[in-house]
Amino acid sequence: MSDVGERWFASQGWQSFAFQREVWAAVAQGQSGLLHATTGSGKTYAVWLAAMARLAKEQASSTKAGRRVAPPLGVLWITPMRALAADTQRALQAPLDGLGLDWTLGLRTGDTASSERARQTRRLPTGLITTPESLTLLLTQANAAAQFAGLRMVVVDEWHELLGNKRGVQLQLALARLRQWHPQLIVWGLSATLGNQAHALEVLVPQGGGRLVQGLQPKELQIDTLLPPSLERFPWAGHLGLRLRDQVVAALDASASSLVFTNTRAQAEIWYQALLEARPDWAGLIALHHGSLAREVRDWVELGLKDGRLKAVVCTSSLDLGVDFLPVERVLQIGSAKGIARLLQRAGRSGHAPGRTSRITLVPTHALELIEAAAVQDAVRAGQVEGRQSPENPLDVLVQHLVSMALGGGFRAQELLAEVRSAWAYRTLGDDAWAWALAFVRHGGHSLTAYPDYRRAEPDEEGIWRVPSAALARRHRMGVGTIVSDASISVKFWSKGGGGRALGSVEEAFIARLRPGDCFMFAGGLLELVRVENMTAYVRRGKGRKAAVPRWSGGRMPLSSELADAVVARFAAAAAGQLIGPEMQRLQPLLAVQRAWSALPTPERLLVETLRSREGWHLFVYPFAGRNVHLGLASLLAWRLSRRQPVTFSIAVNDYGFELLSATEVDWSRDLARELLREDDLLADVLGSLNAGELARRRFREIARIAGLVFAGYPGAAKSARQVQASSGLFYEVFRQYDPANLLLSQAEQEVLSQELDVEQLRQTLQQLCQRPIQLQALERATPLAFPLLVERLRESLSSEKLADRIARMVADLERAAGPGADTPPVAQQIDVERELPRARRVREGKTGKPRKSAAAKALES
Template sequence: MGTSPDYAKQWFCARGWKPFDFQKKVWAAVKRGESGLLHASTGAGKTYAVWFAALNRFASSVPPVETSRKRKPSAEPLTVLWITPMRALAADTARALEAPLGDLQIPWSVGLRTGDTSGSERARQSRRLPTTLITTPESLTLLLARADAQTALATLRMVVVDEWHELLGNKRGVQLQLALARLRHWNPELIVWGVSATIGNQAHAEQVLIPQGGGISVQGKTDKTLRVDTLLPPVIERFPWAGHIGLKMLPQVVAEIEASPGSLVFTNTRAQSEIWYQALLEARPDWAGLIALHHSSLSRDTRDWVERALKDGQLKAVVCTSSLDLGVDFLPVERVLQIGSAKGVARLMQRAGRSGHAPGRVSRVTLVPTHSLELIEAAAAQDAVAQRHIEPRESPHKPLDVLVQHLVSMALGGGFLPDELYEEVRGAWAYRDLTPEDWIWALAFVRHGGLSLTAYPDYRRVEPDEHGVWRVPDARLARRHRMSIGTIVSDASIQLKFWSKGGGGKQLGSVEEGFIARLKPGDGFLFGGRLLELVRVENMTAYVKRSTAKKAAVPRWNGGRMPLSSELASAVVSRFSAAAQGRFEGPEMQALRPLLAVQQHDSGLPTDSTLLAEALKSREGWHLFLYPFAGRQVHLGLASLLAWRVSQRQAVTFSIAVNDYGLELLSATPVDWAQQLNPELLSPEHLLTDVLASLNAGELALRRFREIARIAGLVFAGHPGAPKSTRQVQASSGLFFEVFKQYDAGNLLLAQAGEEVLREELDIRRLEQTLEHINRLKLDLHQIKRPTPLGFPLLVERFRESMSSEKLADRIRRMVSDLEKTADSGKA
């Protein structure tokens, strides 16, 4: 190894490039056989830092005598696994890795193995894997589930985990932790490197990736210039409300796109991207063919075309979602526009990094507020980005559904000995404290389904053979398991195809089953920038044709509402606090002065040292508006908790509304909030008991259990071409939930469902921290005569639950008009 050529030096010198210090550190560390985590800004040269480290240590160039022969030398065996969180990154990564190989005459091959890989390519890889295989966590687990997995991966020397921060905090990351534990078991000298651009807790990220210790952390260039600015609305509404998508800003967005050779327009939801793409085309019909749409529900072919065209400089702009957040290198992109608040610092920085994606270039993101209060989020985001206050991500703790799936996969991958595999699994950070009792339960569950499923053959998935090696004895169950590997669980999707009498119409992508279920043949909807009409639904496929209707629905996909992060929320409160002291720094805060003046006149402003609360008596009843700035999820738990605790003191029921800034409690009978809002009501004591009592925790746990049941292999989603409907899957998982509750109450998957509700749906830890924080604040309670600019969006949230969008818009217009007149009159 010590005499291998310095490929990095050769290739960089040939291009007149000078390597950065962080790249040299990674090259030296890998040469010493060390694992580690590289943290560097987007576009700083991370890929070549780890790629040339691998080439310098493991590659040999073709001898001159070989190059003169006609036959191309065969590629080296599998040496590097490159893990990517998104299939969209795989092809782009492959191009980057292949670029130096020919120039340096290195006989390495690069291959892809993702859900999009063709059957013929998979068959070729089954015979011989490429030298470097770019794959996803799911496809890696499928490789490990091959009977010859250990032999096929015997030559592996290094694993690179790209965009590690995207995997760290979820079950896909846990699946990868287990896969790495298996690879390390086979090769204790395996070198593992994580690559990340935006992460707030690097020490934890490194510890999870390299749980055995001894890793090295390399900090890349941090002087990448990130410019964050804001498009100011022509009119600042003093009583803003979320939900009108900011299309009033369309002329300014068109002007920004016009002024730049290449732009990305990020939206937070797929529905929003469809609406904005259509609006841009209507505003500029001459841009047809020059702008495109990209989101994860579009077909793979469409997304590939958009990525290639953007890379080649053929597109002026692409309207996109998080489907283009990561890694793909679009050099022609000079501008990024973010429609609405990004809700998180890391997400905003990640998206900014899509522009100026090269060392030394400025990355610029322009925020486009969809309502007035997002101006303060824009100003706060600039502060948080400048101070690099990035959200931390933490690995899930001991998810047993992922473990159960892993046991069956390993039983397929050559089989396992329980004692040996127990130690291996505990080598994964998420399972470092897996108890023998947990392990015995998991083994029993895959062997016969636990206490309540013993009589059913489908749940006897793994059995020990005569040598004590646990294997999958049934070929049908083996096939079923391979089709179900993975931890990404979403509502069932309906495929969209153009209607053709002979069948076989062009595939457009997918929408969630629940959306199509609400349509009848003849109804129109927007998809992929086209106005479509539903023709018929058959075998989980919706057949459509082009429509000329004026009115169209927009598909609503789940997962669209992202909560405000703690880091951004803290920066928002700091901006309010400065305004309370008369400091309005920056154009955003200057533009907001009229709104903030009304808020301060009618009530008060939130500050770093006070908890703003407002009490209002209206025709609807008695309202409390409270502003903890802890994000939508926490406010839901907090509102339910406060409502339940107050109802224990007096007979009263509440309606609840929440947003990222605060919560509203509405009662039909009077509540003395000056007396009720005391430290006892806001105490974190008995939090767990009270939260579970205040919510329909059983229904929430059932919802979580549906996902757990799919991952654990209890529920099969169906064969390709014949998937089960969402209703069938939900009914099956609901049945298991009830059976376990009645006959197997100690089933650890039930306990996991309850834990996930508290941790993920209610964010119980952040709720506890919020209660502790607001108890340190001074209560600033105001008796108000009308809704304030901060309270008005909460009223709208509650109305939205019970009114159609047309009626809602009409009612809001009337209310805003009345509030504006009152504000203008200066009445207190």
């Protein structure tokens, strides 16, 4: 069957790799598996050509009414992002055209037009590219079994992106249903950045016998760093801001096409405007891309990249995955990527073809990110990549699945139980939990029995569970999926006749803070709010007023443990006098002050600093375990200390450590005893140290929406975020009072511990800390490592303007104390751009007095 692949490759002037031939042979033998291969090495064609070869022999086109009819659905291609679907379709269509197969290829995502959905309802294409949510919706159709009767193979693209979350669990359940219909179904996953490949394969092919194919082709990866022209010895998060803008502009100018990745959408908006101001002649040649922009804008940007018409695109994770932009020569990463896999994924967007060099340039946003830049290069050379772990037994996803299967032809309870347990995430599902889930969809549990809206599925006379009403069926289909985010507001241009062109969406909470006439930056331009109506914000172009930048949730990513270990190793090398690489040499003045006033962290000792100031008694601890674990550690330590003596603490955390501040005296040398870091009673103490009830209430909001308790509303009549939160909060209180055994409550507590606090990583960190001697350093003033924690705490209590003034005074005092050797610009230039600029920025106007139009705006007008 490799003849099909070799024939196609020969027509393109290509030669196949060994891993591609291995996949072709495995699929020909009916094997499932996981292909782990370098980005841009040809994973897509390895699996797609194998599917074409196998199905071409099994499925032949037929003739009906004098015309040829393509074979029925044979291959499902699952993509984690609908933004990838169109690009994937173009890639898969090329071999079909070149080999002359009569297959049809289609898309089924949230962006698919209703007319196309109607055609697919009558007959699905031979190859269908879809998302986990759209696949589940297809399975809710009463004729789903007939629609999928010809299915022979499923391909899960970017499997690492789904493996560790509930979307992946939803896909596991869908695959279990497809395997129930087709026991010989072939399933392949594709990934380029997975550390725990054996686990990934086991989750994808839980019945065993899956094949792991390694396609690590030799590919040159070039990683370099933009070094700031000057560097202060007392940094804080974001302080470099746009000071490296001119260097970024020079780097972009030297390449024909580049991607500029940022970690947040707000940061992308800021950098896009900054680049356009630096190079107004690039108007129309640079563009903005993130998930909140309208689909038409994103499509225009992606096509411009593929055609080589755009010199640069400022983007977020919306372009992380799978999209093939051959013209892109270079990637720039603004700020630390916080993870090795994420950096490799983004680097692979450049040189996206076998034999081409991928290049990524790191742009630090604070001085300590220079050491992260050096550390990530060490980790890449050592082949260290983070793993992903599948969730286990999420009952909200199970409840949703039960109603979906009741819609999709109905189910018998015992038969579906066996099917569900065949999915890796539910392999240990107990009989009691299963009985609870059935009761919950039947009548809503003990406290909701009297309400008909929660009788969503029940058995008929033959024991087949079905949804009892069409209204409940419509409501359920509107809520299928596990992606839960804050309510969003559409952004459209205002016109006299009503709504104009759509720009995208922002979170409702952001718009709620604005009044008509206020300006904000969005879609690469300055907009003035006209009015808010029917979940839509109508805007017109702004004119140089003070502008805010929208904030989206989920912006802060914790440092991965693998990268954190590499950072500590770099600190330890510096402690031994080894400043290897330009990044570490540039940091030498900062490291010298840290060593002179305290010490440098090492893997062998836990560095702890104490300080007495006018604010009180400070404790700085540096476990290097990421901000989530540090929040748990700080709260745990404060809780245990407060049980010994009456004391109140303020807490600040970052990825390197945490600070505890007490207004009353604390003898840290006495009270920081080893038993304070003991692992005993960890769970009870963590729950006691935090407002666990409020954390669980917040987590329950997501669970309630996934489980179908809370309905977000129909199109055009969506509920506000406040309404949804109020509804979920009411359920939470009702269950706590009248149904305390409700398993969704315990799931909320478990998710708080495992996801928000990462209690398992917290346990491991405590074990490691207990084995390391404490290096206690009494300070006279804040060190370069302590200073970012001081600023982090001050952010919560000071306005931006007061914070900037306070930081300037603090830095000046510390620099004088440090003495000569500073390589520092005037303090006035040190602006925390991501946080300060949104409050004070004025968009410059061109010679005509009109704001320049962004590439996105031009795309909409065209």
